[in-house]
Amino acid sequence: MAKEPQSTPDLALDDYRFGFAMPERSVHKTGLGLTEAVVREISAIKEEGPWMLDFRLQALKIFEEKSLPNWGADLGGIDFDAITYYLRATDKQSQSWDDLPQEIKDTYDRIGVPEAEKKFLAGVSAQYESEVVYESVNRELDKLGVIFCDMDTAVKKYPDLVREHFGKLIPSHDNKFAALNSAVWSGGSFVYVPKGVKVNLPLQAYFRINAEAFGQFERTLIIAEEGSYVHYIEGCTAPIYTTNSLHSAVVEIIVKEGARVRYTTVQNWSKNIYNLVTKRARAEKNAVMEWIDCNIGSGVTMKYPAVYLTGEGARGEVLSIAYAGKSQHQDAGAKMFHLAPNTTSRVVSKSIAKDGGRSSYRGMVHIAPGATGSKASVVCDALLLDETSRSDTYPTMRIQEKRSSFEHEATVEKIGEEKLYYLMSRGINKSEAESLLVNGFIEPIVKEIPLEYSIELNRLIQLEMEGSIG
Amino acid sequence: MLSLQNISASVEDKEILHDISFAFAPGTTYAILGPNGSGKSTLGNTIMGHPDFTLTEGDIFFGETSLKNLSPDERAKLGIFLSFQNPLPLPGVSVMDLFRMALVSSKKLDAMSLHKKVKAFAEELNIKDELLRRSLHEGFSGGEKKKIEVLEAALLEPTVAIFDEIDTGVDVDALKLITTFIKKHLPKETTLVYITHSHKLLSILNPSTVLVLKNGRLIKTGDHTLAEEIEKNGFEQI
Numbered sequence: 178m179a180k181e182p183q184s185t186p187d188l189a190l191d192d193y194r195f196g197f198a199m200p201e202r203s204v205h206k207t208g209l210g211l212t213e214a215v216v217r218e219i220s221a222i223k224e225e226g227p228w229m230l231d232f233r234l235q236a237l238k239i240f241e242e243k244s245l246p247n248w249g250a251d252l253g254g255i256d257f258d259a260i261t262y263y264l265r266a267t268d269k270q271s272q273s274w275d276d277l278p279q280e281i282k283d284t285y286d287r288i289g290v291p292e293a294e295k296k297f298l299a300g301v302s303a304q305y306e307s308e309v310v311y312e313s314v315n316r317e318l319d320k321l322g323v324i325f326c327d328m329d330t331a332v333k334k335y336p337d338l339v340r341e342h343f344g345k346l347i348p349s350h351d352n353k354f355a356a357l358n359s360a361v362w363s364g365g366s367f368v369y370v371p372k373g374v375k376v377n378l379p380l381q382a383y384f385r386i387n388a389e390a391f392g393q394f395e396r397t398l399i400i401a402e403e404g405s406y407v408h409y410i411e412g413c414t415a416p417i418y419t420t421n422s423l424h425s426a427v428v429e430i431i432v433k434e435g436a437r438v439r440y441t442t443v444q445n446w447s448k449n450i451y452n453l454v455t456k457r458a459r460a461e462k463n464a465v466m467e468w469i470d471c472n473i474g475s476g477v478t479m480k481y482p483a484v485y486l487t488g489e490g491a492r493g494e495v496l497s498i499a500y501a502g503k504s505q506h507q508d509a510g511a512k513m514f515h516l517a518p519n520t521t522s523r524v525v526s527k528s529i530a531k532d533g534g535r536s537s538y539r540g541m542v543h544i545a546p547g548a549t550g551s552k553a554s555v556v557c558d559a560l561l562l563d564e565t566s567r568s569d570t571y572p573t574m575r576i577q578e579k580r581s582s583f584e585h586e587a588t589v590e591k592i593g594e595e596k597l598y599y600l601m602s603r604g605i606n607k608s609e610a611e612s613l614l615v616n617g618f619i620e621p622i623v624k625e626i627p628l629e630y631s632i633e634l635n636r637l638i639q640l641e642m643e644g645s646i647g
Numbered sequence: 648m649l650s651l652q653n654i655s656a657s658v659e660d661k662e663i664l665h666d667i668s669f670a671f672a673p674g675t676t677y678a679i680l681g682p683n684g685s686g687k688s689t690l691g692n693t694i695m696g697h698p699d700f701t702l703t704e705g706d707i708f709f710g711e712t713s714l715k716n717l718s719p720d721e722r723a724k725l726g727i728f729l730s731f732q733n734p735l736p737l738p739g740v741s742v743m744d745l746f747r748m749a750l751v752s753s754k755k756l757d758a759m760s761l762h763k764k765v766k767a768f769a770e771e772l773n774i775k776d777e778l779l780r781r782s783l784h785e786g787f788s789g790g791e792k793k794k795i796e797v798l799e800a801a802l803l804e805p806t807v808a809i810f811d812e813i814d815t816g817v818d819v820d821a822l823k824l825i826t827t828f829i830k831k832h833l834p835k836e837t838t839l840v841y842i843t844h845s846h847k848l849l850s851i852l853n854p855s856t857v858l859v860l861k862n863g864r865l866i867k868t869g870d871h872t873l874a875e876e877i878e879k880n881g882f883e884q885i
Binding site: 593594595596598599600601602603604605606607609610613614616617618619620621 | 695696697698699718719720722723724728729731734735737738739740744745746748749750752753782799803
């Protein structure tokens, strides 16, 4: 990415440029590094109200004050001064297909991603055919009163709704990367589901990708009113390539009484990425929150989806899959906070490490005084494919209520020679046999994922195992 | 077809099989007998290429091809099949998953034909439908395991099929079902090798040649009368 002098936005000029579709070298790309000017510039480009600007500036201060976490993965390689914090979607087209690393192109070919989709995913083009699909989905949602738009739009169109919840579950001071996101966020989804409405079709960020769905500092807020249901899916199985090395998102979800939200992630960032994401949900009385979190890509991931079980009878679930191949470190897990009586939580984590990769489960179960009759269960299974790979489990339990129950189970399994031998004796080669066993290992979670994703996920893992990617 | 030429095999430097030579003919049924620990299963696994067993002396030929440096999957592709005495459970992998990988992705069979074939075989073997979708061998009864192994043999249509104690945990009726199934669905020219110490299996099979293994050596070969002799007098007399 070329270094450019920072420039102040000229909004009139923007309209002009946009209208004539002037390419590249847009003024709407902040320079390298993070300063107050950059934050002000982002806010100005987005024509935000003063409250959001204040929110951003405050977050910037917190970001500067906070140090990097001294636990988890090694983040020493992040150079905050070498990152462009804001890129407009139009700028992303400036990259050419030919400039992409061969391995990314090969992967697209092997996965069989259609041409148009490939280019979008590679950040080459913002045009995408499913825009039409998105429009028709949106009309259906309109009828139900469901709002599904990008976060930038939501701030402008639904300021009260956004302001009530934005940054409340994950305040800027939660951690350094939540602060960073709060300062420079752009894109992400806003979902509002009215009382009693059940959205049967999963909402996919996929459908509105030309609205910056895959921003690197995206911000997502989902509000599910009483008795409603929605399934949100982010990411996709094809690797997402970007030259920027940091992805730091914040996702907040409010699940009101009797509502249910399922949030599925299939993360496959390219291997140069630090993927540091904060995800948290609040589940009110008898509400259900389910995170299904699959991490295949990135160089380093630190992500621990959390559920605050604040209402009696609330239920939280995290099902996660992490695959750590060569030079990858997946530090993933879950956090469950039982803050009301008769709340239940379940964590199932399946991690796989191969070729010197490292997968860690890091989790927290907190049962607060008064959360009587609560039940928590954590199962983490690790599968190691060779001697050089590593798996760790870091569970933390804070059980402050005697009248509750907690179970923790952890297994580490080396892929068995005997099982490989059996499969090979049926004419399957070693890497196919390994991927069959790995897919079998994660099957209990994969079956929770919509079919088109699970097939791709299995195929992707198979490709990873063959060592044909990255 | 398959010929063992002066083979010795070891596990962790301990020699288990000593200098065994034998040539198996196509379309013929063999029984390998011997007391416990005589090396029968080791022989089956050495032929299949188990990574724990090292061929220290001699060589195994499949036609003109030496198996010495071939992996189990390469041996399987040549046409060798081993039914496991006690197959381990494979969580999350169903028999369909296995054969989609083994046959469909190598384009030997399309998914639809595989499905039909498996269904038909399962019905013939009295295998419950539900078992085909479950994790392979996980919580299967002894008999169910053996039936699935035999079903796999029929799908792969091997040239040499070795059945290691196909009779353990199987009642007489099921055993008859299994052996009839093997005869019916494996190609006529397939060499069938049964490793066993069950006389009831032998009486059903009526093998043309009986091999007796003792302390890792092939001590005697003969026709079915050898099996009768062993039944009467035990292995001690041989």
